[in-house]
């Protein structure tokens with residue numbers, strides 16, 4: 193039997209009880225999908241693929257990593273079967289409109305399937321995630337010719353899509369992109385330049401690679417306003433179906449500490465002959481197109497982090513239930529057998545910490561996915577609300593699961609003691625795999641500046657007010673249960689303190705001291721993450737409490753809900769109070785990190 197890497201019971205609880213995702217099927221766009229039963233069937237089918245094709249190769253794709261040898265990329269042979277299984281099951285076209293050949297599922301269900309894949313094997317899932325993301329870019333902004341040529345083979349999983357933004361000198365700062373595009377008489381462009389760190393940029397499981405590439409058309413304005421988006425294929429498809437060389441060189445694969453089964457390539461355009469690219473949408477709008485995909489991509493990174501932390505948690509939980517070591521402090525009778533480490537309070541603390549981070553993060557992810565779907569189907573004021581909530585929650589959902597997930601997986605490794613540090617156990621792989629989540633798709637530093645610099649201030653603070661309103665609504669609901677009252681009060685107090693922190697910071701912004709305003713954006717982000725996840729735990733606690741009040745539920749379900757309530761209490765005792773020290777540090781008058789005349793870093 194496959195070792196547990198995700199709890200389907202928890203996933204269903206979050207999707208259907210806490211966030212009531214089945215309600216999406218009451219909208220005409222999703223009416224054809226059916227209801228909860230059909231959605232559950234789809235999730236089970238995804239779990240089947242993950243169990244059979246992905247999880248068994250999780251370790252092997254790490255120990256036999258992608259390499260660049262003899263001028264080409266070598267990838268694990270199972271990758272082809274994985275891509276085929278996922279494409280055959282329709283997951284590449286799950287969110288595509290029916291009239292374009294897709295199944296038009298709610299994005300939340302598509303993402304929930306991805307979550308299962310990510311928990312099973314995050315390296316393998318990466319190829320699928322980046323391809324479906326680039327498919328959506330072409331579908332949303334490409335012209336009919338591009339859609340007709342490129343989408344069908346990508347939808348079948350025969351061609352791989354990628355997102356090619358980063359350059360050696362332009363990582364966080366995309367305004368510094370220099371890859372050039374020169375128009376040619378046939379309406380295409382010649383692309384020259386280099387892209388680095390391009391995920392899935394080449395491998396052995398697909399025939400062609402379609403790079404959604406950001407480049408600057410000669411003479412375009414400087415900065416982000418002069419960036420356009422191009423489809424740049426590795427091989428140019430001809431009318432007769434053959435593929436022609438497009439002078440696109442994959443020069444290397446970066447050898448990484450984690451996600452070693454996922455290719456991270458260095459691409460060179462236009463060396464040894466012209467590389468043709470085809471404009472997507474309008475000239476100079478490339479970055480804005482990419483940004484429209486960013487919300488989904490950033491939720492996806494937070495989701496992957498939560499998935500990896502989930503797999504590490506169940507791995508550690510399993511080990512703690514099997515490993516005998518020592519005796520309880522209260523029982524020093526050496527004639528008795530050693531106790532299992534799960535009985536030691538400190539091990540229980542480490543496991544509860546992981547559970548509270550994993551299940552809190554997953555709930556936040558589903559919250560965002562729900563708003564992502566709603567934003568697409570609602571109108572008027574409701575649409576605007578969905579938009580604003582998504583705007584403010586996106587940097588948080590990218591960051592909290594990634595940063596707290598790293599801590600969570602570190603604790604999973606710790607549960608294994610010395611064995612955790614060895615290659616014989618999987619904990620170290622999860623530890624290595626999760627580390628990238630706070631770096632790509634915008635580092636934590638960049639997300640934090642986005643939150644404090646843009647999202648908090650947008651529309652005179654309307655997005656933040658919307659979020660506070662949602663949190664207050666849950667607090668009110670939780671206050672209706674006497675048992676939950678202390679937790680709803682604690683959450684309310686943390687929100688109130690957040691307002692004080694923000695007022696303090698804004699006093700710098702008002703004076704034009706922007707460096708001071710932004711200096712501790714990272715800490716502000718941490719604070720917001722802790723409060724947002726406290727809100728998610730309150731939401732879960734309300735549902736668990738309501739469920740336990742029903743008399744007719746079986747014992748195992750009672751255990752599940754009881755465990756939810758206890759984990760919520762753990763979060764409020766051990767995690768949420770961290771906001772106190774963050775507030776003290778943020779509101780400390782000594783701003784040590786601002787560079788002064790005399791350098792202190794030496």
Ligand SMILES: Cc1cc2nc3c(=O)[nH]c(=O)nc-3n(C[C@H](O)[C@H](O)[C@H](O)COP(=O)(O)OP(=O)(O)OC[C@H]3O[C@@H](n4cnc5c(N)ncnc54)[C@H](O)[C@@H]3O)c2cc1C
Nearest residue numbers: 355356357358363364389390391456632633634635637638
């Ligand atoms: C495994 C992997 C896969 C990737 N996949 C892709 C992909 O598919 N496509 C793609 O286009 N890119 C990809 N990337 C690139 C990734 O998005 C970048 O690495 C990331 O955006 C950071 O850029 P950088 O590495 O140049 O770091 P830098 O931008 O140099 O950042 C270095 C440090 O400085 C901080 N920093 C930078 N600017 C500021 C600032 N203004 N204020 C405060 N702090 C700042 C950062 O937070 C960071 O801590 C991938 C990277 C990796 C490692």
